[in-house]
Amino acid sequence: MARKNKNKLKPQKIEKPKGLALSLPKGLALSLPKGKLGVLLPGLGAVATTFIAGILAVRKGIARPFGSITQMQTIRLGKRTEKITPRIKDFVPLADLNDLVFGGWDIFKDDCYTAAKKAGVLEQNLLEKLKPELKKIKPMKGVFNRDYVRNLDGSFIKWGNRWEMAEKLIEDIRNFKRENNCRRLVMVWCGSTEIYMERKGIHNSIKNFEKALKKDSKFISPSMIYAYAAIKEGIPYANGAPNLSADIPALVELSKKTQTPIAGKDFKTGQTLFKTIIAPGLKARMLGLKGWFSTNILGNRDGQVLDDPGSFKTKEKSKLSVLEYILQPHLYPELYGKTHHQVRINYYPPSGDNKEAWDNLDIFGWLGYPMQIKINFLCRDSILAAPIVLDLVLFLDLAKRAGLYGIQEWLSFYFKSPQVATGLYPEHDLFIQHTKLKNTLRWLRGEKSITHLGREYYQH
Numbered sequence: 511m512a513r514k515n516k517n518k519l520k521p522q523k524i525e526k527p528k529g530l531a532l533s534l535p536k537g538l539a540l541s542l543p544k545g546k547l548g549v550l551l552p553g554l555g556a557v558a559t560t561f562i563a564g565i566l567a568v569r570k571g572i573a574r575p576f577g578s579i580t581q582m583q584t585i586r587l588g589k590r591t592e593k594i595t596p597r598i599k600d601f602v603p604l605a606d607l608n609d610l611v612f613g614g615w616d617i618f619k620d621d622c623y624t625a626a627k628k629a630g631v632l633e634q635n636l637l638e639k640l641k642p643e644l645k646k647i648k649p650m651k652g653v654f655n656r657d658y659v660r661n662l663d664g665s666f667i668k669w670g671n672r673w674e675m676a677e678k679l680i681e682d683i684r685n686f687k688r689e690n691n692c693r694r695l696v697m698v699w700c701g702s703t704e705i706y707m708e709r710k711g712i713h714n715s716i717k718n719f720e721k722a723l724k725k726d727s728k729f730i731s732p733s734m735i736y737a738y739a740a741i742k743e744g745i746p747y748a749n750g751a752p753n754l755s756a757d758i759p760a761l762v763e764l765s766k767k768t769q770t771p772i773a774g775k776d777f778k779t780g781q782t783l784f785k786t787i788i789a790p791g792l793k794a795r796m797l798g799l800k801g802w803f804s805t806n807i808l809g810n811r812d813g814q815v816l817d818d819p820g821s822f823k824t825k826e827k828s829k830l831s832v833l834e835y836i837l838q839p840h841l842y843p844e845l846y847g848k849t850h851h852q853v854r855i856n857y858y859p860p861s862g863d864n865k866e867a868w869d870n871l872d873i874f875g876w877l878g879y880p881m882q883i884k885i886n887f888l889c890r891d892s893i894l895a896a897p898i899v900l901d902l903v904l905f906l907d908l909a910k911r912a913g914l915y916g917i918q919e920w921l922s923f924y925f926k927s928p929q930v931a932t933g934l935y936p937e938h939d940l941f942i943q944h945t946k947l948k949n950t951l952r953w954l955r956g957e958k959s960i961t962h963l964g965r966e967y968y969q970h
């Protein structure tokens with residue numbers, strides 16, 4: 511959805527490629543990213559601190575932002591023969607890394623240096639270089655309830671009923687913006703995975719939702735309160751965990767009302783990232799899949815939270831849905847109608863944040879002959895997640911300045927369970943998601959989409 515931006519500023523100057531339009535689509539106006547952009551993170555754990563420390567290191571010139579599309583990737587414009595491939599950050603006006611200011615909430619009092627040290631993702635040597643800045647980033651008291659995350663018990667929390675807590679969060683947000691002199695804000699949920707919840711009547715409209723907030727309804731989880739506070743304030747919101755959070759009609763309605771872009775759910779990292787790389791390949795070649803068994807060991811706090819069956823169920827749903835949508839068994843019953851898909855997560859403290867994942871794929875080809883694929887991925891979860899946080903921050907801020915609001919499906923590239931409009935199935939294929947993301951950027955700058963049809967190279 512798009513609206514007219516009243517504070518229309520001149521679009522960022524890009525050298526005009528020969529023969530290509532640079533006018534913006536009708537009704538769109540991209541304002542420039544002037545001033546500070548506040549990044550608010552509920553949950554200052556492994557992912558959040560790896561992200562923040564990473565940005566500080568990149569700013570100092572002591573590390574590179576590998577894995578980030580906004581920082582590293584180029585985008586082709588026009589025909590292949592024209593060889594026009596600006597970097598994405600030179601093509602669309604994104605906030606500068608030097609303009610990011612960080613804040614957040616947690617249920618433990620640790621500042622970002624201490625939290626990063628405990629998370630054990632980044633080397634001590636690097637953390638020491640960033641210590642003064644990381645020490646300054648201290649959490650605000652979290653909105654928390656153990657009923658939703660059973661394996662955690664923090665005492666650094668706000669008190670009150672749900673409505674009062676939403677008001678307190680809004681107060682925190684406004685104070686943060688003022689004290690840090692921010693022009694704009696973005697919020698990304700980096701908190702723990704909450705227990706599995708289904709949509710209820712109170713989630714169906716913002717009127718019902720606000721009534722239920724006032725009645726302190728148990729169907730409103732802490733992550734929904736953060737999402738509500740952000741969207742109410744017109745602050746773009748992304749959900750990095752699989753819990754419902756903003757994925758309810760009430761908050762989608764509010765996001766349209768307050769003209770706020772939203773996106774979710776569950777950062778696509780590790781095993782699922784590879785599932786969405788490999789499964790489209792099997793389907794493209796019409797290779798059958800009898801079974802896919804995935805197991806993980808991880809030993810960080812996320813692993814501890816997921817050791818509870820309630821939180822695991824939320825994660826399991828998110829991980830399982832991917833194959834079903836990519837393989838379309840209803841269209842290819844012979845190939846994928848009987849696929850046995852199983853996912854396990856085992857909490858194993860010695861592994862820390864260095865997750866190890868094993869996948870066994872039983873596939874079949876010509877005449878039904880069986881084959882196997884084995885994958886052993888020794889990954890670093892937060893190293894894969896941090897650039898996703900960065901890209902979401904910058905793209906959601908771009909979306910807001912471009913006047914886009916509601917669900918931003920073009921960002922589904924970053925999620926295991928992409929949030930989509932009611933009645934629409936999510937697109938999980940990483941390559942379709944990637945094309946969609948880049949075409950959206952082209953569209954935002956009034957460039958032609960690239961369809962890869964390529965007839966023009968063969969016609970006189």
Ligand SMILES: NC(=O)c1ccc[n+]([C@@H]2O[C@H](COP(=O)([O-])OP(=O)(O)OC[C@H]3O[C@@H](n4cnc5c(N)ncnc54)[C@H](O)[C@@H]3O)[C@@H](O)[C@H]2O)c1
Nearest residue numbers: 553555556557616652701702703751777779811812891895
């Ligand atoms: N690491 C990855 O690659 C990855 C991938 C996909 C999704 N995720 C999700 O991202 C989230 C963060 O992952 P992580 O590895 O940083 O976990 P983590 O346990 O290290 O950090 C989560 C932090 O959130 C805090 N927290 C929990 N509930 C809170 C609340 N209500 N308010 C404020 N703070 C709260 C915890 O105290 C903890 O410090 C998890 O939900 C995880 O499932 C992570």
